[in-house]
Every structure is written in C-alpha cells, then in structure tokens.
Amino acid sequence: MTAMSERQHERQHEKRLASAFTDLTGPLVRDVNVTDVLHTLSQHCVDLLDVSAAGVLLDVPHGPGVDVVASDEYTRALELFGIEWDEGPSLDCRRSPAHVSETRLDADDACPRWPRFTPRALLLGFTSVATVPLRCQDTVVGALSLLHDRPRPLDDVQLRLAKALADTAAMCVIQQQVLQGQKTQIARLQDSLESQIVIEQAKGFLSNSRGCTADQALIRMRTYARNRQLKLSDVARQVLDGAVAHTLLAPER
Known part of the structure; x- marks a missing residue:
C-alpha cells in the first residue's frame, strides 16, 4: 500500500x-x-x-x-x-x-x-x-x-x-x-390534575342539584363510589354526564 x-x-x-x-x-x-x-x-x-x-x-x-x-x-x-x-x-x-x-x-x-x-x-x-x-x-x-x-x-x-x-x-x-x-410522571400528574378538575366540577353540580354543601356532595360521591367499587373520578364524570343513579342526584329533603 x-x-x-x-x-x-x-x-x-x-x-x-x-x-x-x-x-x-x-x-x-x-x-x-x-x-x-x-x-x-x-x-x-x-x-x-x-x-x-x-x-x-x-x-x-x-x-x-x-x-x-x-x-x-x-x-x-x-x-x-x-x-x-x-x-x-x-x-x-x-x-x-x-x-x-x-x-x-x-x-x-x-x-x-x-x-x-x-x-x-x-x-x-x-x-x-x-x-x-x-x-x-x-x-x-x-x-x-x-x-x-x-x-x-x-x-x-x-x-x-x-x-x-x-x-x-x-x-x-x-x-x-x-x-x-x-414522561410517565408528567402523564400521571396530568391525569391527576384532570381528575381533580372533574371532581370539583361534579361537586359543584351535585351541591346545586341536591341543595347541599360541596363537602356533603363529595361525601355522597365517595360513598357511591365505594359501594360500587368505582374510582371517584369515574363517578364524577358520571355525575356530569347524568349517568348515575337518581338517588345520587336527588335533592336533600
């Protein structure tokens, strides 16, 4: 070479x-x-x-x-x-x-x-x-x-x-x-934030429809979710979609 x-x-x-x-x-x-x-x-x-x-x-x-x-x-x-x-x-x-x-x-x-x-x-x-x-x-x-x-x-x-x-x-x-x-952590934080927003919106909607406080509405949703083994955020979405049982949405007496 x-x-x-x-x-x-x-x-x-x-x-x-x-x-x-x-x-x-x-x-x-x-x-x-x-x-x-x-x-x-x-x-x-x-x-x-x-x-x-x-x-x-x-x-x-x-x-x-x-x-x-x-x-x-x-x-x-x-x-x-x-x-x-x-x-x-x-x-x-x-x-x-x-x-x-x-x-x-x-x-x-x-x-x-x-x-x-x-x-x-x-x-x-x-x-x-x-x-x-x-x-x-x-x-x-x-x-x-x-x-x-x-x-x-x-x-x-x-x-x-x-x-x-x-x-x-x-x-x-x-x-x-x-x-x-x-990325995974960010996605989890984003999901958590979105779920919290939905829950807050459902609390407001439920408190107005039932004539109760926001805290009472939250307790009601938690009880409903626990009895049916559902996530609280899923129940909140059902509240906003009108897809929950009438007993959850019925006004206080």
Whole structure:
C-alpha cells in the first residue's frame, strides 16, 4: 500500500469513526427508540472493528425485561438461544461485567463453559467472541458481543474502541430511560390534575342539584363510589354526564 493510499485509508477510517460517534451521541439530544440505538451500535462495530458480527443484550435495571439486537438475524437468533439456554458470553458479561474479555470458541474449555451456545456459534463460523459491558459509571445496562472467525484476537486498539462505543450507547440507553420516566410522571400528574378538575366540577353540580354543601356532595360521591367499587373520578364524570343513579342526584329533603 502506497503512502497516499494509506492516508486515504486513514481518512476513510476517521470519517467512519466520526460517523459512528455522531450516530450514537445524537440520541443524547433527542428522543429515540433504544432498539435503534443498539442496532446502530452493532452495525458500526462490524464496520469499524473488522468483526464478523455483533450482538447486544439489553438488560436495564428496573426495565421492562431483556432484549436482544444484532447486526444480522443469525447472530440475533444465537443471542436469543443463549438467553433461552441461560448461557453464553453476553449473559456472563452482564452478570459479572469486566472491562473486556475474549474467548476462543474452538478452545477446549469453551464447550464445557457454554455447552449449547458454543456448538451453535461454531456452526455459524464464529471461532472467537469478545464481550464488553454497556456501562455508564456504575450502572451496567447490557453487554456487547463481538464475534469473528479470525485466528488472532482483537488488538488493544480495537478493544478500547469497542469499549468507547459501548459506553456511549449505554449513556444513550440510560438517558432514554430517564426521559421515559419523566414522561410517565408528567402523564400521571396530568391525569391527576384532570381528575381533580372533574371532581370539583361534579361537586359543584351535585351541591346545586341536591341543595347541599360541596363537602356533603363529595361525601355522597365517595360513598357511591365505594359501594360500587368505582374510582371517584369515574363517578364524577358520571355525575356530569347524568349517568348515575337518581338517588345520587336527588335533592336533600
């Protein structure tokens, strides 16, 4: 390779590297689907690290459950089988996260360690797997698996880059989890406010129709709701819609 071609190759690599981090940090400033972020991570790992495939196991603490994303469907199926079998490098990395580890799948100790995962991976042509935790400070949200069929392991530069990509993706995942939590809290507050407004409106309507105080109207609605195992806000809406029993709306005597 000539000096000029080497420089061109380096520029292309720098562009691909910049593109990877741009794609992964973009979700830090906008709301995105976490699955899309992890798919982007797997694709860039294959492109930049010269591996055959990449799989990502997502297991956010207090999250909805385990999810798997991969650079191709065969690798995703392999990772899903690993979850079903409760074995494999991704699960090991998630349970006991180290900075980086790499294992030869064609070594003597690989099959006893993962008796079902290893033969399936070898059948797909993978001879080695490196795992990197998806970590943001002390929080681990999953694991990145890098599978390849080369006789030599990934070098230190590649492993450091894999860790940087995984850490960036982890930040995005955690931020999206925080944003989702904020949205949920806002929605609950909005529902609570709307319910309170309906209840206040129903109190006023009921106190006028029954000729009682607002407090008496509220007690009446609560008793009606408790006896019928209904939410107070639902009874209030029924009052405003005229859909409650006549006894609730009848005036005081």
